[in-house]
Amino acid sequence: MKRIIAIIAAVLFCTGLALAEEPQKTIELPAKSGNVIFEHQKHIDMKHTCTPCHTTEAGGKIEGFGKEMAHDVCKGCHAQGTGPTKCTECHHK
Ligand code: HEC
Ligand code: HEC
Ligand code: HEC
Numbered sequence: 649m650k651r652i653i654a655i656i657a658a659v660l661f662c663t664g665l666a667l668a669e670e671p672q673k674t675i676e677l678p679a680k681s682g683n684v685i686f687e688h689q690k691h692i693d694m695k696h697t698c699t700p701c702h703t704t705e706a707g708g709k710i711e712g713f714g715k716e717m718a719h720d721v722c723k724g725c726h727a728q729g730t731g732p733t734k735c736t737e738c739h740h741k
Contacts, residue, residue: 671688671689671707673687673688673689674687674688674689675688677718679715679739681739682736682739682740682741683739683740684738684739684740685740700721700725701721722738
């Protein structure tokens, strides 16, 4: 029993460490056509998972992030009728 509690405590401790590094709430993505203010936290709250955009649940820098991927992933999901798809709804001069 004691050992099980110790294991649970260790797991909770590790999860705590992982969560300690909170991702940014808002990320400004620079673009010539106008920077995109991306509400990271709001999107996390909506989806409760990281993998629509990140390859793992740990998140972090997205390899090769740029126009192609953004328009694919971001607009792709929005086009299902839930989010902005017009240029100026994302790009603000
Ligand atoms: C709807 C898309 C989306 C979702 C969902 C998402 N992220 Fe992100 N995240 C991004 C984008 C875009 C960036 C900026 C990428 C870059 O600059 O390479 C980013 C950057 C990050 C970064 C590095 C910058 C920072 O904030 O310190 C971390 C860490 C991160 N995300 C963690 C997470 C975690 C953890 C989750 C899930 C709980 C998550 N993200 C869910 C899109 C998303
Ligand atoms: C869902 C939000 C969204 C919509 C809608 C959208 N974009 Fe983007 N766009 C982005 C993001 C995010 C990036 C990548 C920014 C980065 O890499 O920092 C980007 C990148 C770009 C780039 C490259 C800019 C650079 O500096 O390299 C151009 C050009 C662009 N978009 C034009 C458009 C046009 C034109 C439209 C409308 C037809 C449009 N975008 C619609 C989010 C969007
Ligand atoms: C899995 C689906 C999904 C993905 C992927 C996604 N979004 Fe969204 N996004 C939404 C939904 C749903 C809304 C509408 C939220 C609302 O109206 O409350 C939204 C709203 C927005 C808005 C306008 C409202 C706000 O909160 O700022 C912007 C800008 C935006 N998204 C940018 C992005 C960018 C940039 C990416 C890619 C890095 C992205 N989204 C990826 C679902 C998604």
